[in-house]
Amino acid sequence: xxxxxxxxxxxxxxxxxxxxxxxxxxxxxxxxxxxxxxxxxxxxxxxxxxxxxxxxxxxxxxxxxxxxxxxxxxxxxxxxxxxxxxxxxxxxxxxxxxxxxxxxxxxxxxxxxxxxxxxxxxxxxxxxxxxxxxxxxxxxxxxxxxxxxxxxxxxxxxxxxxxxxxxxxxxxxxxxxxxxxxxxxxxxxxxxxxxxxxxxxxxxxxxxxxxxxxxxxxxxxxxxxxxxxxxxxxxxxxxxxxxxxxxxxxxxxxxxxxxxxxxxxxxxxxxxxxxxxxxxxxxxxxxxxxxxxxxxxxxxxxxxxxxxxxxxxxxxxxxxxxxxxxxxxxxxxxxxxxxxxxxxxxxxxxxxxxxxxxxxxxxxxxxxxxxxxx
Numbered sequence: 130x131x132x133x134x135x136x137x138x139x140x141x142x143x144x145x146x147x148x149x150x151x152x153x154x155x156x157x158x159x160x161x162x163x164x165x166x167x168x169x170x171x172x173x174x175x176x177x178x179x180x181x182x183x184x185x186x187x188x189x190x191x192x193x194x195x196x197x198x199x200x201x202x203x204x205x206x207x208x209x210x211x212x213x214x215x216x217x218x219x220x221x222x223x224x225x226x227x228x229x230x231x232x233x234x235x236x237x238x239x240x241x242x243x244x245x246x247x248x249x250x251x252x253x254x255x256x257x258x259x260x261x262x263x264x265x266x267x268x269x270x271x272x273x274x275x276x277x278x279x280x281x282x283x284x285x286x287x288x289x290x291x292x293x294x295x296x297x298x299x300x301x302x303x304x305x306x307x308x309x310x311x312x313x314x315x316x317x318x319x320x321x322x323x324x325x326x327x328x329x330x331x332x333x334x335x336x337x338x339x340x341x342x343x344x345x346x347x348x349x350x351x352x353x354x355x356x357x358x359x360x361x362x363x364x365x366x367x368x369x370x371x372x373x374x375x376x377x378x379x380x381x382x383x384x385x386x387x388x389x390x391x392x393x394x395x396x397x398x399x400x401x402x403x404x405x406x407x408x409x410x411x412x413x414x415x416x417x418x419x420x421x422x423x424x425x426x427x428x429x430x431x432x433x434x435x436x437x438x439x440x441x442x443x444x445x446x447x448x449x450x451x452x453x454x455x456x457x458x459x460x461x462x463x464x465x466x467x468x469x470x471x472x473x474x475x476x477x478x479x480x481x482x483x484x485x486x487x488x489x490x491x492x493x494x495x496x497x498x499x500x501x502x503x
Contacts, residue, residue, distance in 0.1 A: 234267025
């Protein structure tokens with residue numbers, strides 16, 4: 130496997146940079162692409178098709194390449210590898226995100242078998258937890274799952290996933306890696322800490338919560354964290370994402386859910402589902418020393434699991450909001466641990482495995498995927 134990064138602020142320069150790699154003898158045939166929705170995705174598709182590069186990608190709320198954070202840009206991880214080692218798919222969500230994810234998972238199981246899967250989903254129309262459960266149902270919980278929900282520069286209007294021929298604002302894209310040939314490892318780390326009493330979700334539907342402890346959730350957020358909302362569809366981006374809910378589940382590490390906006394009938398919409406009866410607790414923004422501990426945990430991962438050829442990082446856009454310019458320290462620290470080609474993006478939800486836990490859907494989390502040829 131050979132792999133490199135290509136990035137640019139504009140498509141013309143991106144084309145030139147890719148061409149220079151090819152003229153130097155690199156023969157890419159697969160690429161993972163993350164880009165701002167302001168970039169011309171159709172031109173990216175034409176470019177990939179011109180060079181016979183199979184691709185999968187999504188729009189972002191900010192891009193990451195190696196040790197840099199970019200905005201309104203294109204970043205790509207470009208591979209030269211045996212095409213039989215991967216299986217890439219994109220499918221429009223029809224009946225439900227769960228059903229579509231299960232259908233893709235069934236295709237993967239038929240083509241490659243027990244695999245590790247990188248998943249990209251539409252970030253506004255799909256419930257991330259349903260996507261994860263759909264893949265688990267198809268792959269019998271044997272697969273490691275990593276990925277993120279697409280962004281749209283924090284506009285919360287339209288996110289997209291794409292491959293060589295399709296662009297979808299309501300789809301799921303995935304690439305599976307043959308674990309007999311490709312080594313896949315990863316870890317998801319948050320840092321947000323729960324505070325205050327544990328409460329119960331008393332009214333919810335899918336990924337909209339209406340009541341906690343029989344109290345309207347918007348009123349509760351206004352009271353406890355001084356959330357300023359007055360109308361349906363008010364975004365709670367800047368304030369609400371600093372105070373996510375810690376959701377407790379049986380036999381599993383707690384996951385975080387960050388509110389996005391107020392629904393038409395007075396609930397709060399989250400990127401992932403929260404079920405009635407589940408226990409939750411408010412969280413407060415982490416201290417900045419969480420960045421150092423995150424880097425330390427990823428260093429321990431390398432010591433325990435070994436090296437990799439390439440890295441893909443899925444970091445919640447809320448981490449960027451909470452940490453501000455210091456988020457760059459986290460990105461640089463992670464890249465320095467491996468010093469290998471890395472791309473990533475700021476997401477509307479992350480997929481990965483927390484320490485001592487199976488793969489799940491998260492918010493406010495930094496999920497790292499390590500790819501290497503055996």
